[in-house]
Amino acid sequence: MRKVSDGIGRPTDNVQVIPFDNNGQLKEAFNIRLEEPEVLDIKFLYGCSKPTIVVLYQDNKDVHHVKTYEVVLEDKDFVEGPWSRNNLDNGPDLLIPVPPPPLCGVLIVGEETIVYCSANAFQTTQIDPSITKAYGRVDPDGSRYLLGDHMGLLSLLVIIHTNEKVTELKIMPLGETSLASTISYLHRGFEYIVSSFGVICYFIRPPVSLQNLNRYTLIHHQEIAYYLTITEGKKEHICFSKHLQYYCN
Numbered sequence: 001m002r003k004v005s006d007g008i009g010r011p012t013d014n015v016q017v018i019p020f021d022n023n024g025q026l027k028e029a030f031n032i033r034l035e036e037p038e039v040l041d042i043k044f045l046y047g048c049s050k051p052t053i054v055v056l057y058q059d060n061k062d063v064h065h066v067k068t069y070e071v072v073l074e075d076k077d078f079v080e081g082p083w084s085r086n087n088l089d090n091g092p093d094l095l096i097p098v099p100p101p102p103l104c105g106v107l108i109v110g111e112e113t114i115v116y117c118s119a120n121a122f123q124t125t126q127i128d129p130s131i132t133k134a135y136g137r138v139d140p141d142g143s144r145y146l147l148g149d150h151m152g153l154l155s156l157l158v159i160i161h162t163n164e165k166v167t168e169l170k171i172m173p174l175g176e177t178s179l180a181s182t183i184s185y186l187h188r189g190f191e192y193i194v195s196s197f198g199v200i201c202y203f204i205r206p207p208v209s210l211q212n213l214n215r216y217t218l219i220h221h222q223e224i225a226y227y228l229t230i231t232e233g234k235k236e237h238i239c240f241s242k243h244l245q246y247y248c249n
Contacts, residue, residue, distance in 0.1 A: 014033055014034065016029055016030070036055060036067070040058060041094055047101075052070050053081075054081075055068070064092055065088060066106070066117065067080075068082055068084060069081045083118070092108045094109040103142055105117055105119075107145070116166050121165065123167070125169035132149050133148055133150055135147050135148070146183050150179065151176075152180070152195075154173070157169065157171050178197050
């Protein structure tokens with residue numbers, strides 16, 4: 001998150017909260033003050049009993065930290081959350097919340113390291129220097145993510161875990177695409193990668209198990225066909241290209 005201004009023009013060290021009721025109706029928005037000097041990213045955490053955000057920020061000495069806050073709607077205020085982590089290395093600027101079950105927590109993506117952090121776990125892995133521009137979750141449980149960097153390199157990040165305990169992070173380069181703007185899950189294991197440079201699109205189907213990390217399929221296309229199919233009485237919307245090129249490893 002970058003610096004913005006609220007509705008009455010004050011500079012922002014504030015977060016604007018927009019609550020909604022059980023029927024999905026929006027309620028009156030309000031601001032909550034943040035004490036952190038320069039906020040780089042904010043995400044909601046999964047699996048918390050109360051609405052909880054994780055804040056990545058930079059202090060006046062250019063040191064990066066993360067901190068969690070619970071959002072108290074009744075008081076329109078923050079209270080300190082379940083955990084924090086100080087003095088992160090190598091300029092992280094992206095948070096990726098990890099869903100339950102079984103993990104929860106957050107990935108903190110930097111230029112040379114990726115960290116998994118939660119209330120009771122901390123794992124890190126080194127990566128080649130890069131700036132991650134887009135990411136997309138592969139599995140519903142948050143075990144695998146696709147990362148697209150500033151040079152167009154696409155990588156697969158795997159969170160190795162035993163039950164609820166994270167034991168290792170693995171990163172595997174998959175290949176090169178145009179600079180990814182978005183990475184979105186589509187259908188049947190396919191991820192949809194869109195680049196704003198030349199409006200070039202890709203499908204990628206990652207390996208189906210952690211035992212086959214070296215097998216993947218990258219499909220590049222410039223023309224998209226849209227199809228509606230019906231399987232077991234349910235409508236399924238599928239997009240794919242009329243002209244496909246397959247790259248298999």
